[in-house]
Structures are given as structure tokens and as C-alpha cells.
Amino acid sequence: MAQNEASVVKKDKKITWKEVKKQKFLMLISFFMVVYGIIFYYWPLTGWLMAFENYKPKKGLLGSKFIGLDKFKFLFEDETFLRVIRNTFAMGFINLVSTTVMAVLFAILLNEVRKGWIKKPIQTISYLPHFLSWIVVTSILHDSLSSTGIINDLLLKCGIIDQAINFFAHPKYFWPIVAFANCWKETGFNAIIYFAAITAIDPSLYEAASIDGADRLQKIRYITLPGIKPTFLILLLMNVGNVLNAGFEVQYLLGNGLVQSVSQTIDIYVLKWGISQNDYSLGTAAGLFKSVVSILLIVIANAVARKYSEERLF
Amino acid sequence: MNKQEYKVSKPISDKIFGAVVVIFLASFVIITLYPVINTVALSFNDGIDAVRGGIYLWPRKFSMKNYKTVFAMQNIWTGAKVTVARTIIATLTSLFANALLAFVVSRKRFLFKSQLALFWVITMYVNGGMIPIFLLYKNLGLTGTFHVYWIPGMISAFNMLVMRTYMEGIPESLEESAQLDGAGYFTIFKDIISPLCKPVYATVALFIAVWQWNSWFDAMLYNRMKTQYTTLQYELMKLLSSVMQQSGSAENAKNSGGNTITPITIRSAVTIATMLPIVCLYPFLQRYFVTGLTIGGVKE
Numbered sequence: 001m002a003q004n005e006a007s008v009v010k011k012d013k014k015i016t017w018k019e020v021k022k023q024k025f026l027m028l029i030s031f032f033m034v035v036y037g038i039i040f041y042y043w044p045l046t047g048w049l050m051a052f053e054n055y056k057p058k059k060g061l062l063g064s065k066f067i068g069l070d071k072f073k074f075l076f077e078d079e080t081f082l083r084v085i086r087n088t089f090a091m092g093f094i095n096l097v098s099t100t101v102m103a104v105l106f107a108i109l110l111n112e113v114r115k116g117w118i119k120k121p122i123q124t125i126s127y128l129p130h131f132l133s134w135i136v137v138t139s140i141l142h143d144s145l146s147s148t149g150i151i152n153d154l155l156l157k158c159g160i161i162d163q164a165i166n167f168f169a170h171p172k173y174f175w176p177i178v179a180f181a182n183c184w185k186e187t188g189f190n191a192i193i194y195f196a197a198i199t200a201i202d203p204s205l206y207e208a209a210s211i212d213g214a215d216r217l218q219k220i221r222y223i224t225l226p227g228i229k230p231t232f233l234i235l236l237l238m239n240v241g242n243v244l245n246a247g248f249e250v251q252y253l254l255g256n257g258l259v260q261s262v263s264q265t266i267d268i269y270v271l272k273w274g275i276s277q278n279d280y281s282l283g284t285a286a287g288l289f290k291s292v293v294s295i296l297l298i299v300i301a302n303a304v305a306r307k308y309s310e311e312r313l314f
Numbered sequence: 315m316n317k318q319e320y321k322v323s324k325p326i327s328d329k330i331f332g333a334v335v336v337i338f339l340a341s342f343v344i345i346t347l348y349p350v351i352n353t354v355a356l357s358f359n360d361g362i363d364a365v366r367g368g369i370y371l372w373p374r375k376f377s378m379k380n381y382k383t384v385f386a387m388q389n390i391w392t393g394a395k396v397t398v399a400r401t402i403i404a405t406l407t408s409l410f411a412n413a414l415l416a417f418v419v420s421r422k423r424f425l426f427k428s429q430l431a432l433f434w435v436i437t438m439y440v441n442g443g444m445i446p447i448f449l450l451y452k453n454l455g456l457t458g459t460f461h462v463y464w465i466p467g468m469i470s471a472f473n474m475l476v477m478r479t480y481m482e483g484i485p486e487s488l489e490e491s492a493q494l495d496g497a498g499y500f501t502i503f504k505d506i507i508s509p510l511c512k513p514v515y516a517t518v519a520l521f522i523a524v525w526q527w528n529s530w531f532d533a534m535l536y537n538r539m540k541t542q543y544t545t546l547q548y549e550l551m552k553l554l555s556s557v558m559q560q561s562g563s564a565e566n567a568k569n570s571g572g573n574t575i576t577p578i579t580i581r582s583a584v585t586i587a588t589m590l591p592i593v594c595l596y597p598f599l600q601r602y603f604v605t606g607l608t609i610g611g612v613k614e
Contacts, residue, residue, distance in 0.1 A: 020425050025499040026418050030430050033415050033469070040450075040466050041437040047446020057449075106342065112335045122339055124597050125346055131592045133528030135551045139585045140349040142554070143356060143578075148367020150352065184346065196608040215327045241439065249531070253554065267444065274445040275535065287443030298439060 051285035071285040081269060081286065088265040088290075091175055091251070092243035095182045100236065102187040107194035108224055112216065126188025134249040137185050142168075142254075145177070168254065171262040181250050193235065194228055201227040237305050241298035244290050266290045357381070357583040361576035380583035383575050390584065393546040396460070396533075400545070401526040404464035408522050409515060411468045416477035417503045422486060431478070434471040448535065457536040460543055463526070473518045476606060480514040481507060517606025520599050527592060546588050553581045 046061065051071055053064040075081045106126065113119045129137065144150050147164040155161045167173045205223050214222070247265035255263030264272075266286055274283020351371050356364055360375035368374070384390055418424060419431045441447070447466075448457075456462040484507060492502050508515070530547035537543040556577055596603075 015423055015425055019423055022493075023421075023424055023499070026421060026424050027426075029414055029418050030426055033418070033430065034433060036469060037433060037437060039454075041441065044442025044446040044450050045440065047442050047449060050446065105338075109335050109338050112332075113339070122343060124600060125343055127596065127600065127603075128350075128593065129346060131524050131528075131596050132589050133530065133547050135528075135530055135547050135554060136585050136589050139550065139554050139581060140353045143353055143582070144349045146367075148365070150348065150370060153368070184349075187342075188346070192604055192607050196604075215325045216331045217327060253551070270444050275448065280445050280449065283445040284443065287445060291440065291443060295439060 047284060048288050050281050051288045053281055055281040071281050074282065075285055075289070083261060084264050084266055084269045087262055088244055088247050091178055091247050091265065094175055094179045096239055096243055098179045099182050099186050099190060102183045103190035104194055104228070104232065106187050107191040107198060108220055111195065111198050123188070126191065129185045130189035134253060137181060138250060138253040141181055141184070168256060169258045171259045174259045174262045177254065178250055193231060197228040197231040198224060233305060237301045240301040241294055243297060244294050353582045353585055356579055357586045359579060361574035361579045364579050365576055379575050380579045383580060384583045384587060389541065389544060389549050392542060393544045393549040396543055397527060397546040400463040401523050404526045405519050405523045407464055408468045409519050412470065412473045412518060413477055413508065413515065414503065415469060416474045416481055417507055420478045420481040434474060438471045451536060458540050462536045463532060473521060477511065477514050477518060480511060484510055513602055514606055516599060516602040520603055524592065550584050550588055553577065553584055
């Protein structure tokens with residue numbers, strides 16, 4: 001306790017001029033870091049101006065004609081864009097829920113295994129997919145889901161279907177496939193943090209529950225779940241801001257003409273209009289919309305969390 | 315201790331629950347491993363034979379032709395060289411830059427530490443988006459060069475924060491005594507903090523290396539026309555889209571000397587070749603990324 005107080009006092013001590021003079025090296029590094037940050041992270045923000053202009057690369061950012069909200073008007077009258085927004089939100093939400101549930105479930109159930117020689121290999125295997133690229137993941141999932149893959153074979157053999165299903169040709173299968181792909185890739189890795197949170201729970205709580213005659217399911221419900229609640233909330237908060245970012249690679253790689261009404265996300269729309277069609281202004285407008293909504297989501301999530309619990313991001 | 319407890323009184327509900335745990339974990343392992351093993355089997359199978367389907371865990375008509383073809387492809391070799399080069403260069407430079415920044419930000423007595431930290435935390439939440447960034451790289455002359463792979467992403471606020479958390483846990487007294495001995499901040503960084511930070515350096519290096527190894531979008535966006543700067547993943551991506559379009563037709567199978575290859579089997583071979591280095595490496599780095607994630611991910 002006394003030590004703690006001492007360090008608090010020390011922290012409050014004002015930084016003296018003598019100390020600052022010794023910090024030349026730190027200042028120099030900070031300077032370079034700020035310059036780097038301005039060039040690569042803050043300067044692109046000026047490009048948002050393009051969303052309000054009829055941007056022509058030859059005329060530049062300041063020379064192009066200002067057109068106000070015309071591009072946004074075009075976006076929100078474009079049925080494709082509205083569908084794209086729906087797809088992005090839907091897939092982001094489905095992925096967030098399904099990956100979180102799977103990670104929590106996996107962490108809790110694996111924690112029930114007491115034997116290290118079973119637990120360790122399962123953990124190692126569970127991390128594997130996280131380190132594979134989305135290209136590799138879509139490639140190997142494509143094999144299992146193809147018309148000659150195991151899923152179709154199993155369904156055929158069990159008599160559930162008479163004919164192989166081409167899973168990539170029907171819009172109704174697309175969102176579940178994307179959710180499955182996300183779960184397949186990230187469950188083990190996301191579970192790491194939950195696993196750490198479970199390990200941090202006081203073992204005497206479980207012992208006391210055993211004496212009271214609680215079975216394993218009751219222990220999970222009344223000890224483990226409340227124990228990981230803070231971690232769960234923090235991660236949920238961090239991920240809510242990422243909901244709109246959760247949709248690019250897998251949709252781009254698995255999407256095709258037959259399912260594009262459900263597969264296209266905002267990022268793909270930006271890529272299509274901005275890079276392929278060279279309409280930089282429209283691409284930027286769509287991207288700006290995404291950024292603004294993302295920031296709003298973070299602020300809202302933070303406010304909600306502040307109201308209902310002690311956990312918050314900043 | 316626990317064992318005895320269970321032997322004494324094990325309610326029936328616990329037995330049922332135990333069975334559920336076993337079934338869940340067994341299916342988890344099968345679902346995780348099966349697609350990978352299936353792709354390995356396909357990559358060693360004859361092309362036209364594979365189109366018939368029915369290959370699960372083991373090749374039916376064994377053939378090395380796929381790998382032979384893949385290793386004879388010039389673009390795969392170019393992609394492999396670029397991927398290895400960018401992984402090494404970017405991991406080293408990025409690790410150094412992030413560590414240095416984390417060191418500066420974690421100095422408790424540094425005048426601007428909170429301002430500098432905030433400056434970088436903001437970049438995690440606000441960014442210009444695809445088009446402005448694309449135009450910036452174009453104006454800076456980074457597109458169409460190798461440098462676009464390692465210069466722009468050198469500093470990542472997330473990696474920096476993971477390292478900062480770790481460095482803040484190192485006792486201040488070490489720094490103070492070094493300062494009394496006349497050591498400057500760079501010496502403190504190099505000789506005192508860095509040796510203690512090896513575990514977190516390993517974690518972050520692994521994150522950067524995996525990210526670099528798996529990148530394809532930057533190759534497609536910035537270096538589409540420059541075939542000499544293609545990456546392994548981008549070449550795989552092109553193969554994948556060609557397979558998706560043909561969806562397993564045997565028509566474009568190439569027949570040579572009894573053994574055949576098709577886009578499916580070729581792509582399987584490239585997939586396996588691409589993931590092999592990572593699969594061999596990550597189990598040994600496991601304890602690093604587990605601890606790294608645990609300290610960085612949970613704010614205390």
C-alpha cells in the first residue's frame with residue numbers, strides 16, 4: 001500500500017526543465033514519428049474533400065469543381081448502394097455474433113478438459129486457421145463445398161438432397177458460408193483471450209460451489225460466465241466499431257455474378273467505382289460514409305457501456 | 315484433488331455434460347483439420363481423376379505432377395521471392411519502428427508521451443479510406459514499386475500499444491540507475507529495455523510477418539501491372555478465381571505422359587506450398603503470441 005502511494009506521489013511530480021533537456025533523443029524520435037504519421041495517416045484525410053467535388057486528377061484537390069452533396073445524393077438513390085449497406089451491416093453483425101459465441105463456447109468447453117495432453121494439441125490445432133490467408137481459407141473451403149466435396153457427398157448419402165448443390169451459386173447460402181468461414185478461421189484465436197480470462201478466475205469459487213453441490217453446468221453458469229463478462233464486453237465494444245470493416249476479403253474472394261446482390265459490401269463498392277471505374281469522388285463518398293458510421297458506432301457503444309458498466313475503451 | 319472429488323460424487327448431469335464436451339471438441343478438431351487434409355490429398359492427386367470427386371483424406375491416383383508443374387511456373391517463383399523479401403524487410407523495419415515508438419511513449423517522464431500516444435491511437439479509428447490512400451501512394455511514387463509493401467504500413471498503433479503495455483511493466487528503477495551511470499535514452503532502449511522485451515518483440519514480429527506473408531490486396535491494387543512485384547498470395551488468388559469460373563470442368567486439363575493436371579489440383583498444390591512455412595513455424599511461437607495477446611488485448 002505504502003509503495004503504491006509513493007509511486008502516485010512521484011507520478012504527480014512535475015517534469016523538470018533539467019529532465020526535458022535530457023530528452024532530446026525522445027523528442028527527435030517523436031518528431032520523425034509525427035511526420036510519418038501525418039504523411040501516411042493524417043494527410044489522406046484531406047482526400048475526403050473529393051467526396052464533395054467532381055474530382056479530376058489533372059485539376060487536383062483544390063482545382064476540382066465543388067458539387068456539395070451530389071455524390072451522396074447519387075449514392076442514396078442508387079439501389080445497389082442501399083443493398084450494399086444492408087449486406088455490410090448484415091454480414092458484419094452475423095459474423096460478430098457467430099464468432100463471439102463460438103469463441104466463448106470453445107474456451108469454456110476446452111477449459112472443462114483437465115488432461116493437458118488432450119488440451120494442448122487441440123489448442124495448437126485451433127490456432128492454425130488464423131495464420132492462413134483468406135485466399136488459402138476460401139480455397140480450401142471451396143474444395144469442401146464444391147459439387148464433389150464432402151458436404152454434398154454427405155448430404156447425398158444421407159438422402160437429404162437428390163442432386164449436388166452448388167453452394168456458391170445461390171444467394172441464400174452466401175451469408176452462412178461467410179459466417180462459417182469467419183468462425184472456422186478465428187474461433188481458436190479469439191478464444192485465447194477468453195481462455196486467459198477463465199484462467200484468472202479464483203479457483204476457490206469453484207471449490208466452494210462443489211461443496212455446495214453444484215454440477216459442472218451450474219458452475220459455468222454462475223462462476224465462469226460472470227467471470228468472463230468484463231472481457232466479453234470490452235471485446236464486444238472494440239468489435240462493434242469494426243463491424244463495417246469485417247466485410248471485404250472473403251466477400252471479394254467468394255462472391256461471383258450469381259450472388260453479387262448479397263455478397264457486395266461497401267469496400268467492394270468503393271473498389272469497383274473508385275479504382276476500376278476511376279470515379280474517385282464516388283468511391284471516396286462511399287468510403288467516407290463508412291468511416292463516419294464506424295466512428296458513430298464506436299461512440300455509441302462506448303456511451304452504452306459507460307452507462308451500464310465500468311468497462312469502456314477511452 | 316479434483317479427481318478425487320469427481321470420484322466421490324459425480325452427478326448424472328456431469329456425465330452428460332462431459333459427453334457434450336467430447337463431442338463438441340471432437341467435431342471442432344475434425345472441422346478444422348478436414349478441409350486442410352482434403353486439400354493436401356487433392357494436391358497429390360491426378361488432375362482429371364480429381365474432377366470425378368470422392369477424394370477425402372488420401373489421394374486416389376497419386377501424382378507428383380501438380381507440384382512439378384507449380385515449381386516450373388515462373389510467376390510462382392517471382393511471387394515467392396517477393397513474398398520472402400517483403401516479409402523479412404517489413405518485419406525488421408516495422409518491428410524496430412514500433413519498438414522505438416513504444417519506448418518513447420512508455421517513458422513515464424517524457425514531456426509529450428500522452429500527446430504522442432493519442433496521436434497514434436487516433437489512427438486506429440480514423441483513416442482516409444481506400445481511394446485517398448491510393449492517390450497518396452500514387453503521388454508519392456510508391457505504386458509500381460517494391461517499397462509500397464514496407465514503407466506505408468511500418469507503424470501500426472495496435473502493435474505499438476501491445477509493446478507499450480509490456481514496456482510499462484518494466485520497473486522504472488532500471489532506467490533510473492542506468493541514467494545515473496550516464497546512459498542516454500538510446501542506450502537504455504538498446505541495452506536495457508529491448509533485451510527484456512524479447513517475448514513481446516517475438517509476438518509482434520510474428521503478427522507482422524504473418525500479415526506480410528498473407529498479403530495480396532496491396533499487390534493487386536498497387537502493383538497489378540508490375541509482374542516482377544507480384545506476391546505468392548496474389549498468384550494464388552488469380553488461380554482461385556480461374557478455378558471458380560471453370561468450376562471443375564475437365565476440359566482444360568492438360569494431358570502429359572499419362573498424368574494430368576487441372577486447375578483444381580494445381581491450385582491445391584499452390585495452396586499447400588503457400589501455407590507450409592506458416593504451418594511449420596507457428597506451433598513453436600505459440601507461447602509468444604498467447605502471452606502477447608493476453609497482455610495487449612485485455613486492458614487492465
